[in-house]
Amino acid sequence: MSLSTEVILSLGIPIGLIVLGRVAGKRIERKHYESIAERERAFAAKPAFSARDAMLVRPIADARLATGSVVVSVDHFKRFIAGFRMLVGGELGSYAPLIERARREAVLRMKESEPRADAYINTRLETSTISNASQNEGTGTIEVLAYATAVRFEPLQNGRLPGS
């Protein structure tokens, strides 16, 4: 193999992957945000609270555990940018959208797992790093788990709270 072919291979593949990561990663991110925004609108009337007792004035008829989780990975371009960032320290801005997407997705899946609930109380978010044998330990692959108690209210009686 000539020197130039070797140079092209050894430089071309990583650069190709970075470019592919940039182009496809951007597209996937945009589509994911659109999907999140649309589904969040559908669930806008069914809030998730982090409080245990979210000032719910209506009596609860039914409660059950709802969970939702997602594993996401950062793309090659962002990993490359982060590599530079780590030389000087500071905030890794390129990773922020990924984690935000994962959290919003996990909360949405939690809601979708109990779609008949009226509210989700005591919502907890857990983030854990997934180690990956083919990469360095846990390179930008995370799991986000959201869980909460999904509650359904007692139906209104003639538009009034029961017992009032």
Add this chain to the structure above:
Amino acid sequence: MILTNIETVPGKRIARHLGLVQGSTIRAKHVGRDFAASLKNIVGGELKGYTELLQESRAEATQRMVAQAEKLGANAVVNVRFTTSSVAQGASEILAYGTAVLVVEAG
């Protein structure tokens, strides 16, 4: 079996506490999924294979916790918590724990 992650079951009264119950599972990824994930790593986004794997594991851990609660004669588990820890390269433990209780209709 009613599961909640708050201290009570709304609309019901806790008659007896039956103690801590837990269920866990340790799962390893298989090679096929790992390979698919390494390709997906280039463009980023969701790794569906891993999402499913962890969901199955969590369901398994929850099932074991529920089985333990049933043995104690409970009809609900309150204050359920989930944790994940990696025990070895490529393997993670998923733990579900909570307090087994006997609930009765309030009032």
